[in-house]
Amino acid sequence: MEGTALEKNIAVLNEKFEGEILHSAMLYDFPTITLKKDKIIEIIKYLKDHTDTKYHYLTTLCGIHYPELNQIAIMYQLHNMMSGERVRLKIYLPAENPQVPTLTSVHASANWMERETFDFFGVIFTGHPNLKRILNVEDMIVFPLRKEIPLEDQVRVDKNDTMFGR
């Protein structure tokens, strides 16, 4: 049953976007499809309108930094409430100057989620109506959820982390 959910999504995607899928897997109960980054917005819009999928609800969107790949992934989770099906789409962007078109034209809720992703990872969502920092202060110069940003001040001497901490 779970396998067919993934296969169905792939079949629907292959109808129009042949060759866009880089990788697909069933991760726990969630079909996850990695796509090429160029047509992601068209694909999400296509999946929203297609009668077999109808992913009309954007559950969440977030960034993930992979320092060893030197890439930033953007994860979109879509949901069809009528059938209860969900899918996770992932795209990979280069860590230097990551850019992707905005999803706000398809899902209004992407507005703040994209602002949050910009705030923490520095991903530029081109065409976004109001792309500025949302949770951090505006004059911050780093993107704090990137792995190279340390959690604590590394020059602190009052705290010894040889036993505890990563």
Place this chain on the structure above:
Amino acid sequence: MEEVKQQFTDQAYQEEEKQYSYLNLGPTHPATHGIFQNVLKMDGEIIVDAEPTIGYIHRAFEKLAERRPFNQITPITDRMNYCSAPINNLGWHMTVEKLIGADIPKRVQYMRVIIMELARITDHLICNAVIGVDTGALTGFVYMFQQRELVYEIYEEICGARLTSNIGRIGGFERDFSPKAWEKIHRFLKEFPKVLKEFENLLERNRIFMDRTIGVGGITGERALEYSFSGPNLRAAGVDYDVRVARPYSSYEDFNFIIPVGTNGDVYDRFMVRQGEMWESLSIIEQAIKNMPDGPFHAKVPDFYLPPKEEVYNNMEALIYHFKIVMGETDVPKGEVYHCVEGGNGELGFYLISDGGRTPFRLHMRRPCFIYYQAYPEMIKGSMLSDAILTMSSMNVIAGELDA
């Protein structure tokens, strides 16, 4: 006469540029119930536009979580939606259990259901009582808060804490519910319906309350879905989506309950949906108590479940596990997992990526009010300032969850 009036005013405005006034609502205004700022563009008392600013209590939870072992992340989740902290805790435990593939005993699941429904009641009663306050009825608020105290005493009996509960462990609970805890649960079940009924009588058909709330801060179902609303706010707009039914977790499929749904998505509907959910929660708790299965109060996951103290002192294996957990040396499987629960104000999701190390590689929390609060400017456009306050309190925006 109206047309002439319109014609003259239009002419007058064409000649002179219209002047708007700007008003700072917040960040520390008592009526916003939290730290939010909204810069309102006002035409007299009518709101023309609003610009929300958030992040005043941002504490970098997602970054903090990347440095903490899994059991130490539970206290972080407390501080998101602090009105229903146990739901956050248990949602996080369930995420980790899904990742490690733990088999959770039925009794633990039922105990969790009781706690989560108690938490839902406290969450909704605060929100509804605050709607009452914002319309000018302080009596209901004080009355309902007494009942919240009773629930907090139950938490205290179960886990020792009250507001930021840190309840349970990965795999179950640190101890079974004590007789005292059961006594308090039964006391609450006996006392609360009377108070809830009285609260209902105070407000539900109250002319002033209805005039203030019906048709205020409304949103259509379509628009709510576009804005990814969830929880009572979405259901008030007429969409019957509830994670407890759509993707049952923790044995919710065993229970018989109704999802209250509204029609207009306005303040009154949101109030009524929450009111209905409190009754349903009471019914779920009663069902859980009636059908409570026997069995252990925790799963067999020694790598994550802290052993009891007497075991640690007398048993070598328990001591090793104790040491591993406390020092954060437990390895977890690699994986990527998303688990969502029905929080007090919507779908609360944890997206966890584990690279096999002792801490998450990445933890993203889907915080429902962060996502639906962005619709706030749209919802208050064209309404009065006093309605904007009411809209905000009826949306159940919790600053801790909003800002993570």
